[in-house]
Amino acid sequence: MTSPLDSGKFARAGRGGLPAKDIGRLLLRCADRSGLVAAVTTFLASSGANIISLDQHSTEQHDGMFMQRTVFHLSGLAAVRDDLARDFAEQVADKFGMDFRLTEAAKPKRVAIMASKEDHCLLDLLWRNRRGDLDMSVVMVIANHPDLADQVRVFGTPFIYIPATKELRDEAEQRQLDLLRGNVDLVVLARYMQILTQNFLSEVSCPVINIHHSFLPAFIGAAPYRRAKERGVKLVGATAHYVTEELDDGPIIEQDVVRVDHRHTVGDLVRLGADVERATLSRAVRWHCEDRVIQYGNQTVVF
Known part of the structure:
Protein backbone atom coordinates (compact mmCIF):
# COMPACT_ATOMS: atom_id res chain seq x y z
CA MET A 1 0.00 0.00 0.00
CA ALA A 105 11.38 19.86 -7.18
CA ALA A 106 8.06 18.09 -7.77
CA LYS A 107 9.78 15.34 -9.76
CA PRO A 108 11.66 13.05 -7.33
CA LYS A 109 14.80 11.35 -8.62
CA ARG A 110 14.33 7.76 -9.76
CA VAL A 111 16.84 5.76 -7.73
CA ALA A 112 18.17 2.22 -7.97
CA ILE A 113 20.01 0.75 -4.99
CA MET A 114 22.64 -1.97 -5.45
CA ALA A 115 23.57 -4.19 -2.52
CA SER A 116 25.26 -7.46 -1.57
CA LYS A 117 24.73 -9.13 1.81
CA GLU A 118 25.10 -6.30 4.33
CA ASP A 119 21.73 -4.72 5.06
CA HIS A 120 22.38 -1.64 7.18
CA CYS A 121 22.74 0.99 4.44
CA LEU A 122 20.12 -0.53 2.16
CA LEU A 123 17.39 -0.87 4.78
CA ASP A 124 18.17 2.56 6.21
CA LEU A 125 17.64 4.20 2.82
CA LEU A 126 14.38 2.31 2.26
CA TRP A 127 13.16 3.24 5.75
CA ARG A 128 14.04 6.92 5.39
CA ASN A 129 12.41 6.99 1.98
CA ARG A 130 9.21 5.44 3.32
CA ARG A 131 9.12 8.10 6.08
CA GLY A 132 9.43 10.84 3.47
CA ASP A 133 12.87 11.92 4.68
CA LEU A 134 14.41 11.35 1.24
CA ASP A 135 12.91 13.01 -1.81
CA MET A 136 13.30 10.10 -4.20
CA SER A 137 11.50 7.16 -5.75
CA VAL A 138 13.28 3.82 -5.27
CA VAL A 139 12.41 1.93 -8.43
CA MET A 140 14.42 -1.23 -7.78
CA VAL A 141 17.03 -2.96 -5.63
CA ILE A 142 19.63 -5.03 -7.47
CA ALA A 143 21.72 -7.46 -5.42
CA ASN A 144 24.38 -10.01 -6.26
CA HIS A 145 23.15 -12.24 -3.40
CA PRO A 146 19.54 -13.25 -2.64
CA ASP A 147 19.86 -12.85 1.15
CA LEU A 148 18.01 -9.53 1.51
CA ALA A 149 15.04 -10.27 -0.75
CA ASP A 150 12.43 -10.76 1.98
CA GLN A 151 13.53 -7.65 3.89
CA VAL A 152 13.34 -5.48 0.77
CA ARG A 153 9.93 -6.72 -0.38
CA VAL A 154 8.40 -5.48 2.89
CA PHE A 155 8.93 -1.97 1.49
CA GLY A 156 7.13 -2.81 -1.75
CA THR A 157 10.29 -2.35 -3.79
CA PRO A 158 11.20 -4.80 -6.57
CA PHE A 159 14.19 -6.96 -5.61
CA ILE A 160 16.26 -8.28 -8.51
CA TYR A 161 18.91 -10.91 -7.89
CA ILE A 162 21.76 -10.92 -10.41
CA PRO A 163 24.80 -13.04 -9.47
CA ALA A 164 27.95 -10.99 -10.05
CA THR A 165 31.23 -12.70 -9.40
CA LYS A 166 34.51 -11.86 -11.08
CA GLU A 167 33.91 -14.65 -13.59
CA LEU A 168 30.35 -13.46 -14.34
CA ARG A 169 31.08 -9.72 -14.30
CA ASP A 170 30.48 -8.95 -17.98
CA GLU A 171 27.21 -10.85 -18.14
CA ALA A 172 26.03 -9.44 -14.83
CA GLU A 173 26.79 -5.85 -15.77
CA GLN A 174 24.96 -6.23 -19.06
CA ARG A 175 21.86 -7.47 -17.24
CA GLN A 176 22.15 -4.62 -14.76
CA LEU A 177 22.53 -2.06 -17.54
CA ASP A 178 19.47 -3.44 -19.32
CA LEU A 179 17.47 -2.63 -16.18
CA LEU A 180 19.08 0.69 -15.31
CA ARG A 181 19.80 2.47 -18.58
CA GLY A 182 17.23 5.20 -19.16
CA ASN A 183 15.12 4.14 -16.17
CA VAL A 184 16.93 5.78 -13.25
CA ASP A 185 18.48 9.13 -12.39
CA LEU A 186 20.83 7.82 -9.70
CA VAL A 187 22.42 4.53 -8.64
CA VAL A 188 23.37 4.11 -4.98
CA LEU A 189 25.85 1.43 -3.95
CA ALA A 190 24.65 0.43 -0.47
CA ARG A 191 27.69 -1.69 0.39
CA TYR A 192 27.66 -3.37 -3.03
CA MET A 193 30.82 -5.42 -2.80
CA GLN A 194 31.73 -5.60 -6.48
CA ILE A 195 33.94 -3.30 -8.52
CA LEU A 196 32.10 -1.57 -11.36
CA THR A 197 33.92 -1.52 -14.67
CA GLN A 198 34.67 1.49 -16.81
CA ASN A 199 32.16 0.20 -19.37
CA PHE A 200 29.37 0.06 -16.75
CA LEU A 201 30.05 3.61 -15.57
CA SER A 202 30.07 4.87 -19.17
CA GLU A 203 26.88 3.05 -20.15
CA VAL A 204 24.70 3.62 -17.07
CA SER A 205 24.37 7.31 -18.00
CA CYS A 206 23.63 8.61 -14.50
CA PRO A 207 25.62 9.41 -11.34
CA VAL A 208 26.62 6.59 -9.00
CA ILE A 209 27.16 7.17 -5.26
CA ASN A 210 29.20 4.80 -3.11
CA ILE A 211 29.77 4.47 0.64
CA HIS A 212 32.76 2.93 2.36
CA HIS A 213 34.62 3.09 5.64
CA SER A 214 37.19 5.86 5.94
CA PHE A 215 40.07 3.57 6.85
CA LEU A 216 41.14 3.71 3.21
CA PRO A 217 43.86 3.63 2.05
CA ALA A 218 45.38 2.33 5.29
CA PHE A 219 43.25 -0.82 5.68
CA ILE A 220 42.10 -2.05 2.28
CA GLY A 221 40.60 -5.45 1.56
CA ALA A 222 39.07 -7.89 4.01
CA ALA A 223 38.61 -7.40 7.77
CA PRO A 224 39.46 -3.69 7.94
CA TYR A 225 37.91 -3.26 11.40
CA ARG A 226 39.98 -6.07 12.87
CA ARG A 227 43.17 -4.60 11.45
CA ALA A 228 42.12 -1.12 12.56
CA LYS A 229 41.64 -2.45 16.10
CA GLU A 230 45.08 -4.03 15.98
CA ARG A 231 46.53 -0.63 15.04
CA GLY A 232 44.65 1.13 17.84
CA VAL A 233 42.67 3.56 15.70
CA LYS A 234 40.98 6.44 17.49
CA LEU A 235 38.41 7.34 14.83
CA VAL A 236 35.92 5.28 12.81
CA GLY A 237 34.44 7.04 9.84
CA ALA A 238 32.68 6.78 6.49
CA THR A 239 32.97 8.47 3.11
CA ALA A 240 30.22 8.90 0.51
CA HIS A 241 31.44 9.84 -2.95
CA TYR A 242 30.60 9.74 -6.62
CA VAL A 243 32.01 6.71 -8.39
CA THR A 244 34.62 7.23 -11.08
CA GLU A 245 36.97 4.96 -12.98
CA GLU A 246 39.55 5.45 -10.22
CA LEU A 247 38.54 3.08 -7.43
CA ASP A 248 37.31 4.93 -4.31
CA ASP A 249 38.79 8.16 -5.64
CA GLY A 250 35.68 10.01 -6.88
CA PRO A 251 34.48 13.44 -5.69
CA ILE A 252 33.57 13.29 -2.00
CA ILE A 253 30.05 14.37 -1.07
CA GLU A 254 30.03 13.73 2.68
CA GLN A 255 32.19 12.27 5.45
CA ASP A 256 31.71 11.69 9.16
CA VAL A 257 33.56 10.11 12.08
CA VAL A 258 32.95 8.80 15.56
CA ARG A 259 35.66 8.62 18.24
CA VAL A 260 36.67 5.22 19.64
CA ASP A 261 39.23 4.05 22.18
CA HIS A 262 40.95 1.00 23.64
CA ARG A 263 37.76 -0.17 25.36
CA HIS A 264 35.96 -0.82 22.07
CA THR A 265 36.06 -4.34 20.68
CA VAL A 266 36.17 -5.23 16.98
CA GLY A 267 32.42 -5.80 17.21
CA ASP A 268 31.97 -2.32 18.65
CA LEU A 269 33.96 -0.84 15.78
CA VAL A 270 31.83 -2.69 13.23
CA ARG A 271 28.62 -1.49 14.89
CA LEU A 272 29.80 2.12 15.14
CA GLY A 273 31.05 1.95 11.57
CA ALA A 274 27.64 0.77 10.35
CA ASP A 275 25.96 3.65 12.19
CA VAL A 276 28.19 6.29 10.65
CA GLU A 277 27.91 4.70 7.19
CA ARG A 278 24.11 4.87 7.35
CA ALA A 279 24.05 8.52 8.36
CA THR A 280 26.74 9.58 5.90
CA LEU A 281 25.19 7.81 2.92
CA SER A 282 21.68 9.07 3.64
CA ARG A 283 22.91 12.67 3.80
CA ALA A 284 24.81 12.32 0.53
CA VAL A 285 21.80 10.79 -1.21
CA ARG A 286 19.46 13.45 0.16
CA TRP A 287 21.71 16.29 -0.93
CA HIS A 288 22.05 14.81 -4.41
CA CYS A 289 18.30 14.28 -4.75
CA GLU A 290 17.67 17.86 -3.64
CA ASP A 291 20.11 19.13 -6.29
CA ARG A 292 22.50 20.54 -3.70
CA VAL A 293 25.73 19.13 -5.11
CA ILE A 294 27.86 20.71 -7.84
CA GLN A 295 31.01 18.95 -9.00
CA TYR A 296 34.13 20.66 -10.23
CA GLY A 297 37.24 18.66 -10.98
CA ASN A 298 37.45 15.95 -8.37
CA GLN A 299 35.70 18.03 -5.72
CA THR A 300 32.16 19.01 -4.82
CA VAL A 301 30.39 22.01 -3.38
CA VAL A 302 27.31 21.16 -1.32
CA PHE A 303 24.86 24.02 -0.86
Missing part, protein backbone atom coordinates in the same frame (compact mmCIF):
# COMPACT_ATOMS: atom_id res chain seq x y z
CA THR A 2 1.40 3.41 -1.00
CA SER A 3 1.35 6.19 1.56
CA PRO A 4 0.79 9.88 0.67
CA LEU A 5 4.47 10.50 1.28
CA ASP A 6 5.44 7.73 -1.12
CA SER A 7 3.11 9.05 -3.79
CA GLY A 8 4.67 12.49 -3.68
CA LYS A 9 1.39 14.20 -2.77
CA PHE A 10 3.17 16.08 -0.03
CA ALA A 11 6.54 16.27 -1.75
CA ARG A 12 8.81 19.00 -0.47
CA ALA A 13 11.35 21.15 -2.21
CA GLY A 14 14.02 20.44 0.38
CA ARG A 15 15.15 22.20 3.53
CA GLY A 16 12.51 24.61 4.79
CA GLY A 17 9.54 22.40 3.88
CA LEU A 18 8.32 24.39 0.88
CA PRO A 19 5.66 22.62 -1.20
CA ALA A 20 7.36 21.30 -4.32
CA LYS A 21 4.74 22.34 -6.87
CA ASP A 22 6.07 25.02 -9.25
CA ILE A 23 9.46 25.08 -7.49
CA GLY A 24 12.49 25.02 -9.76
CA ARG A 25 16.16 24.52 -9.02
CA LEU A 26 18.83 26.06 -11.22
CA LEU A 27 22.41 24.86 -10.69
CA LEU A 28 25.28 26.30 -12.70
CA ARG A 29 29.06 26.29 -12.96
CA CYS A 30 31.39 28.47 -15.00
CA ALA A 31 34.54 30.59 -14.89
CA ASP A 32 34.04 33.45 -12.47
CA ARG A 33 33.53 36.93 -13.89
CA SER A 34 31.57 40.07 -13.17
CA GLY A 35 27.84 40.09 -13.87
CA LEU A 36 26.99 36.42 -13.38
CA VAL A 37 24.54 36.81 -10.51
CA ALA A 38 22.87 39.80 -12.14
CA ALA A 39 22.42 37.90 -15.41
CA VAL A 40 20.80 34.91 -13.71
CA THR A 41 18.50 36.88 -11.44
CA THR A 42 17.48 39.25 -14.25
CA PHE A 43 16.60 36.31 -16.49
CA LEU A 44 14.49 34.64 -13.81
CA ALA A 45 12.70 37.86 -12.93
CA SER A 46 11.93 38.61 -16.58
CA SER A 47 10.53 35.07 -16.90
CA GLY A 48 8.09 35.72 -14.07
CA ALA A 49 9.94 33.67 -11.45
CA ASN A 50 10.29 34.61 -7.80
CA ILE A 51 13.64 33.67 -6.27
CA ILE A 52 13.27 31.83 -2.95
CA SER A 53 16.93 31.23 -2.17
CA LEU A 54 20.29 31.77 -3.84
CA ASP A 55 23.60 30.23 -2.76
CA GLN A 56 26.88 30.84 -4.53
CA HIS A 57 30.57 30.08 -4.18
CA SER A 58 33.73 31.15 -5.95
CA THR A 59 36.84 29.03 -5.56
CA GLU A 60 39.12 32.09 -5.73
CA GLN A 61 38.77 35.83 -5.27
CA HIS A 62 39.74 36.31 -8.91
CA ASP A 63 39.73 33.97 -11.93
CA GLY A 64 38.28 31.04 -10.01
CA MET A 65 35.34 28.73 -10.65
CA PHE A 66 31.89 30.10 -9.89
CA MET A 67 29.01 27.88 -8.73
CA GLN A 68 25.45 28.83 -7.88
CA ARG A 69 22.23 27.13 -6.76
CA THR A 70 19.02 29.11 -7.13
CA VAL A 71 15.61 27.94 -5.96
CA PHE A 72 12.66 29.76 -7.45
CA HIS A 73 8.88 29.66 -7.83
CA LEU A 74 7.25 29.93 -11.24
CA SER A 75 3.57 29.24 -11.75
CA GLY A 76 3.02 26.49 -14.31
CA LEU A 77 6.69 25.45 -14.24
CA ALA A 78 6.02 21.91 -15.45
CA ALA A 79 4.51 23.22 -18.69
CA VAL A 80 7.27 25.74 -19.45
CA ARG A 81 10.38 24.04 -18.04
CA ASP A 82 11.80 22.97 -21.41
CA ASP A 83 11.25 26.42 -22.92
CA LEU A 84 12.74 28.04 -19.83
CA ALA A 85 15.86 25.88 -20.07
CA ARG A 86 16.23 26.62 -23.79
CA ASP A 87 15.85 30.36 -23.26
CA PHE A 88 18.34 30.33 -20.37
CA ALA A 89 20.87 28.51 -22.54
CA GLU A 90 20.47 31.00 -25.38
CA GLN A 91 20.29 34.19 -23.33
CA VAL A 92 22.63 33.49 -20.41
CA ALA A 93 24.50 30.18 -20.36
CA ASP A 94 26.03 30.43 -23.83
CA LYS A 95 27.20 33.98 -23.20
CA PHE A 96 29.00 33.06 -19.96
CA GLY A 97 30.11 29.53 -20.86
CA MET A 98 27.94 27.98 -18.14
CA ASP A 99 27.27 24.34 -17.50
CA PHE A 100 23.81 24.23 -15.93
CA ARG A 101 20.87 22.05 -15.07
CA LEU A 102 17.31 23.05 -14.39
CA THR A 103 15.09 20.67 -12.41
CA GLU A 104 11.63 20.55 -10.91
Whole structure:
Protein backbone atom coordinates (compact mmCIF):
# COMPACT_ATOMS: atom_id res chain seq x y z
CA MET A 1 0.00 0.00 0.00
CA THR A 2 1.40 3.41 -1.00
CA SER A 3 1.35 6.19 1.56
CA PRO A 4 0.79 9.88 0.67
CA LEU A 5 4.47 10.50 1.28
CA ASP A 6 5.44 7.73 -1.12
CA SER A 7 3.11 9.05 -3.79
CA GLY A 8 4.67 12.49 -3.68
CA LYS A 9 1.39 14.20 -2.77
CA PHE A 10 3.17 16.08 -0.03
CA ALA A 11 6.54 16.27 -1.75
CA ARG A 12 8.81 19.00 -0.47
CA ALA A 13 11.35 21.15 -2.21
CA GLY A 14 14.02 20.44 0.38
CA ARG A 15 15.15 22.20 3.53
CA GLY A 16 12.51 24.61 4.79
CA GLY A 17 9.54 22.40 3.88
CA LEU A 18 8.32 24.39 0.88
CA PRO A 19 5.66 22.62 -1.20
CA ALA A 20 7.36 21.30 -4.32
CA LYS A 21 4.74 22.34 -6.87
CA ASP A 22 6.07 25.02 -9.25
CA ILE A 23 9.46 25.08 -7.49
CA GLY A 24 12.49 25.02 -9.76
CA ARG A 25 16.16 24.52 -9.02
CA LEU A 26 18.83 26.06 -11.22
CA LEU A 27 22.41 24.86 -10.69
CA LEU A 28 25.28 26.30 -12.70
CA ARG A 29 29.06 26.29 -12.96
CA CYS A 30 31.39 28.47 -15.00
CA ALA A 31 34.54 30.59 -14.89
CA ASP A 32 34.04 33.45 -12.47
CA ARG A 33 33.53 36.93 -13.89
CA SER A 34 31.57 40.07 -13.17
CA GLY A 35 27.84 40.09 -13.87
CA LEU A 36 26.99 36.42 -13.38
CA VAL A 37 24.54 36.81 -10.51
CA ALA A 38 22.87 39.80 -12.14
CA ALA A 39 22.42 37.90 -15.41
CA VAL A 40 20.80 34.91 -13.71
CA THR A 41 18.50 36.88 -11.44
CA THR A 42 17.48 39.25 -14.25
CA PHE A 43 16.60 36.31 -16.49
CA LEU A 44 14.49 34.64 -13.81
CA ALA A 45 12.70 37.86 -12.93
CA SER A 46 11.93 38.61 -16.58
CA SER A 47 10.53 35.07 -16.90
CA GLY A 48 8.09 35.72 -14.07
CA ALA A 49 9.94 33.67 -11.45
CA ASN A 50 10.29 34.61 -7.80
CA ILE A 51 13.64 33.67 -6.27
CA ILE A 52 13.27 31.83 -2.95
CA SER A 53 16.93 31.23 -2.17
CA LEU A 54 20.29 31.77 -3.84
CA ASP A 55 23.60 30.23 -2.76
CA GLN A 56 26.88 30.84 -4.53
CA HIS A 57 30.57 30.08 -4.18
CA SER A 58 33.73 31.15 -5.95
CA THR A 59 36.84 29.03 -5.56
CA GLU A 60 39.12 32.09 -5.73
CA GLN A 61 38.77 35.83 -5.27
CA HIS A 62 39.74 36.31 -8.91
CA ASP A 63 39.73 33.97 -11.93
CA GLY A 64 38.28 31.04 -10.01
CA MET A 65 35.34 28.73 -10.65
CA PHE A 66 31.89 30.10 -9.89
CA MET A 67 29.01 27.88 -8.73
CA GLN A 68 25.45 28.83 -7.88
CA ARG A 69 22.23 27.13 -6.76
CA THR A 70 19.02 29.11 -7.13
CA VAL A 71 15.61 27.94 -5.96
CA PHE A 72 12.66 29.76 -7.45
CA HIS A 73 8.88 29.66 -7.83
CA LEU A 74 7.25 29.93 -11.24
CA SER A 75 3.57 29.24 -11.75
CA GLY A 76 3.02 26.49 -14.31
CA LEU A 77 6.69 25.45 -14.24
CA ALA A 78 6.02 21.91 -15.45
CA ALA A 79 4.51 23.22 -18.69
CA VAL A 80 7.27 25.74 -19.45
CA ARG A 81 10.38 24.04 -18.04
CA ASP A 82 11.80 22.97 -21.41
CA ASP A 83 11.25 26.42 -22.92
CA LEU A 84 12.74 28.04 -19.83
CA ALA A 85 15.86 25.88 -20.07
CA ARG A 86 16.23 26.62 -23.79
CA ASP A 87 15.85 30.36 -23.26
CA PHE A 88 18.34 30.33 -20.37
CA ALA A 89 20.87 28.51 -22.54
CA GLU A 90 20.47 31.00 -25.38
CA GLN A 91 20.29 34.19 -23.33
CA VAL A 92 22.63 33.49 -20.41
CA ALA A 93 24.50 30.18 -20.36
CA ASP A 94 26.03 30.43 -23.83
CA LYS A 95 27.20 33.98 -23.20
CA PHE A 96 29.00 33.06 -19.96
CA GLY A 97 30.11 29.53 -20.86
CA MET A 98 27.94 27.98 -18.14
CA ASP A 99 27.27 24.34 -17.50
CA PHE A 100 23.81 24.23 -15.93
CA ARG A 101 20.87 22.05 -15.07
CA LEU A 102 17.31 23.05 -14.39
CA THR A 103 15.09 20.67 -12.41
CA GLU A 104 11.63 20.55 -10.91
CA ALA A 105 11.38 19.86 -7.18
CA ALA A 106 8.06 18.09 -7.77
CA LYS A 107 9.78 15.34 -9.76
CA PRO A 108 11.66 13.05 -7.33
CA LYS A 109 14.80 11.35 -8.62
CA ARG A 110 14.33 7.76 -9.76
CA VAL A 111 16.84 5.76 -7.73
CA ALA A 112 18.17 2.22 -7.97
CA ILE A 113 20.01 0.75 -4.99
CA MET A 114 22.64 -1.97 -5.45
CA ALA A 115 23.57 -4.19 -2.52
CA SER A 116 25.26 -7.46 -1.57
CA LYS A 117 24.73 -9.13 1.81
CA GLU A 118 25.10 -6.30 4.33
CA ASP A 119 21.73 -4.72 5.06
CA HIS A 120 22.38 -1.64 7.18
CA CYS A 121 22.74 0.99 4.44
CA LEU A 122 20.12 -0.53 2.16
CA LEU A 123 17.39 -0.87 4.78
CA ASP A 124 18.17 2.56 6.21
CA LEU A 125 17.64 4.20 2.82
CA LEU A 126 14.38 2.31 2.26
CA TRP A 127 13.16 3.24 5.75
CA ARG A 128 14.04 6.92 5.39
CA ASN A 129 12.41 6.99 1.98
CA ARG A 130 9.21 5.44 3.32
CA ARG A 131 9.12 8.10 6.08
CA GLY A 132 9.43 10.84 3.47
CA ASP A 133 12.87 11.92 4.68
CA LEU A 134 14.41 11.35 1.24
CA ASP A 135 12.91 13.01 -1.81
CA MET A 136 13.30 10.10 -4.20
CA SER A 137 11.50 7.16 -5.75
CA VAL A 138 13.28 3.82 -5.27
CA VAL A 139 12.41 1.93 -8.43
CA MET A 140 14.42 -1.23 -7.78
CA VAL A 141 17.03 -2.96 -5.63
CA ILE A 142 19.63 -5.03 -7.47
CA ALA A 143 21.72 -7.46 -5.42
CA ASN A 144 24.38 -10.01 -6.26
CA HIS A 145 23.15 -12.24 -3.40
CA PRO A 146 19.54 -13.25 -2.64
CA ASP A 147 19.86 -12.85 1.15
CA LEU A 148 18.01 -9.53 1.51
CA ALA A 149 15.04 -10.27 -0.75
CA ASP A 150 12.43 -10.76 1.98
CA GLN A 151 13.53 -7.65 3.89
CA VAL A 152 13.34 -5.48 0.77
CA ARG A 153 9.93 -6.72 -0.38
CA VAL A 154 8.40 -5.48 2.89
CA PHE A 155 8.93 -1.97 1.49
CA GLY A 156 7.13 -2.81 -1.75
CA THR A 157 10.29 -2.35 -3.79
CA PRO A 158 11.20 -4.80 -6.57
CA PHE A 159 14.19 -6.96 -5.61
CA ILE A 160 16.26 -8.28 -8.51
CA TYR A 161 18.91 -10.91 -7.89
CA ILE A 162 21.76 -10.92 -10.41
CA PRO A 163 24.80 -13.04 -9.47
CA ALA A 164 27.95 -10.99 -10.05
CA THR A 165 31.23 -12.70 -9.40
CA LYS A 166 34.51 -11.86 -11.08
CA GLU A 167 33.91 -14.65 -13.59
CA LEU A 168 30.35 -13.46 -14.34
CA ARG A 169 31.08 -9.72 -14.30
CA ASP A 170 30.48 -8.95 -17.98
CA GLU A 171 27.21 -10.85 -18.14
CA ALA A 172 26.03 -9.44 -14.83
CA GLU A 173 26.79 -5.85 -15.77
CA GLN A 174 24.96 -6.23 -19.06
CA ARG A 175 21.86 -7.47 -17.24
CA GLN A 176 22.15 -4.62 -14.76
CA LEU A 177 22.53 -2.06 -17.54
CA ASP A 178 19.47 -3.44 -19.32
CA LEU A 179 17.47 -2.63 -16.18
CA LEU A 180 19.08 0.69 -15.31
CA ARG A 181 19.80 2.47 -18.58
CA GLY A 182 17.23 5.20 -19.16
CA ASN A 183 15.12 4.14 -16.17
CA VAL A 184 16.93 5.78 -13.25
CA ASP A 185 18.48 9.13 -12.39
CA LEU A 186 20.83 7.82 -9.70
CA VAL A 187 22.42 4.53 -8.64
CA VAL A 188 23.37 4.11 -4.98
CA LEU A 189 25.85 1.43 -3.95
CA ALA A 190 24.65 0.43 -0.47
CA ARG A 191 27.69 -1.69 0.39
CA TYR A 192 27.66 -3.37 -3.03
CA MET A 193 30.82 -5.42 -2.80
CA GLN A 194 31.73 -5.60 -6.48
CA ILE A 195 33.94 -3.30 -8.52
CA LEU A 196 32.10 -1.57 -11.36
CA THR A 197 33.92 -1.52 -14.67
CA GLN A 198 34.67 1.49 -16.81
CA ASN A 199 32.16 0.20 -19.37
CA PHE A 200 29.37 0.06 -16.75
CA LEU A 201 30.05 3.61 -15.57
CA SER A 202 30.07 4.87 -19.17
CA GLU A 203 26.88 3.05 -20.15
CA VAL A 204 24.70 3.62 -17.07
CA SER A 205 24.37 7.31 -18.00
CA CYS A 206 23.63 8.61 -14.50
CA PRO A 207 25.62 9.41 -11.34
CA VAL A 208 26.62 6.59 -9.00
CA ILE A 209 27.16 7.17 -5.26
CA ASN A 210 29.20 4.80 -3.11
CA ILE A 211 29.77 4.47 0.64
CA HIS A 212 32.76 2.93 2.36
CA HIS A 213 34.62 3.09 5.64
CA SER A 214 37.19 5.86 5.94
CA PHE A 215 40.07 3.57 6.85
CA LEU A 216 41.14 3.71 3.21
CA PRO A 217 43.86 3.63 2.05
CA ALA A 218 45.38 2.33 5.29
CA PHE A 219 43.25 -0.82 5.68
CA ILE A 220 42.10 -2.05 2.28
CA GLY A 221 40.60 -5.45 1.56
CA ALA A 222 39.07 -7.89 4.01
CA ALA A 223 38.61 -7.40 7.77
CA PRO A 224 39.46 -3.69 7.94
CA TYR A 225 37.91 -3.26 11.40
CA ARG A 226 39.98 -6.07 12.87
CA ARG A 227 43.17 -4.60 11.45
CA ALA A 228 42.12 -1.12 12.56
CA LYS A 229 41.64 -2.45 16.10
CA GLU A 230 45.08 -4.03 15.98
CA ARG A 231 46.53 -0.63 15.04
CA GLY A 232 44.65 1.13 17.84
CA VAL A 233 42.67 3.56 15.70
CA LYS A 234 40.98 6.44 17.49
CA LEU A 235 38.41 7.34 14.83
CA VAL A 236 35.92 5.28 12.81
CA GLY A 237 34.44 7.04 9.84
CA ALA A 238 32.68 6.78 6.49
CA THR A 239 32.97 8.47 3.11
CA ALA A 240 30.22 8.90 0.51
CA HIS A 241 31.44 9.84 -2.95
CA TYR A 242 30.60 9.74 -6.62
CA VAL A 243 32.01 6.71 -8.39
CA THR A 244 34.62 7.23 -11.08
CA GLU A 245 36.97 4.96 -12.98
CA GLU A 246 39.55 5.45 -10.22
CA LEU A 247 38.54 3.08 -7.43
CA ASP A 248 37.31 4.93 -4.31
CA ASP A 249 38.79 8.16 -5.64
CA GLY A 250 35.68 10.01 -6.88
CA PRO A 251 34.48 13.44 -5.69
CA ILE A 252 33.57 13.29 -2.00
CA ILE A 253 30.05 14.37 -1.07
CA GLU A 254 30.03 13.73 2.68
CA GLN A 255 32.19 12.27 5.45
CA ASP A 256 31.71 11.69 9.16
CA VAL A 257 33.56 10.11 12.08
CA VAL A 258 32.95 8.80 15.56
CA ARG A 259 35.66 8.62 18.24
CA VAL A 260 36.67 5.22 19.64
CA ASP A 261 39.23 4.05 22.18
CA HIS A 262 40.95 1.00 23.64
CA ARG A 263 37.76 -0.17 25.36
CA HIS A 264 35.96 -0.82 22.07
CA THR A 265 36.06 -4.34 20.68
CA VAL A 266 36.17 -5.23 16.98
CA GLY A 267 32.42 -5.80 17.21
CA ASP A 268 31.97 -2.32 18.65
CA LEU A 269 33.96 -0.84 15.78
CA VAL A 270 31.83 -2.69 13.23
CA ARG A 271 28.62 -1.49 14.89
CA LEU A 272 29.80 2.12 15.14
CA GLY A 273 31.05 1.95 11.57
CA ALA A 274 27.64 0.77 10.35
CA ASP A 275 25.96 3.65 12.19
CA VAL A 276 28.19 6.29 10.65
CA GLU A 277 27.91 4.70 7.19
CA ARG A 278 24.11 4.87 7.35
CA ALA A 279 24.05 8.52 8.36
CA THR A 280 26.74 9.58 5.90
CA LEU A 281 25.19 7.81 2.92
CA SER A 282 21.68 9.07 3.64
CA ARG A 283 22.91 12.67 3.80
CA ALA A 284 24.81 12.32 0.53
CA VAL A 285 21.80 10.79 -1.21
CA ARG A 286 19.46 13.45 0.16
CA TRP A 287 21.71 16.29 -0.93
CA HIS A 288 22.05 14.81 -4.41
CA CYS A 289 18.30 14.28 -4.75
CA GLU A 290 17.67 17.86 -3.64
CA ASP A 291 20.11 19.13 -6.29
CA ARG A 292 22.50 20.54 -3.70
CA VAL A 293 25.73 19.13 -5.11
CA ILE A 294 27.86 20.71 -7.84
CA GLN A 295 31.01 18.95 -9.00
CA TYR A 296 34.13 20.66 -10.23
CA GLY A 297 37.24 18.66 -10.98
CA ASN A 298 37.45 15.95 -8.37
CA GLN A 299 35.70 18.03 -5.72
CA THR A 300 32.16 19.01 -4.82
CA VAL A 301 30.39 22.01 -3.38
CA VAL A 302 27.31 21.16 -1.32
CA PHE A 303 24.86 24.02 -0.86
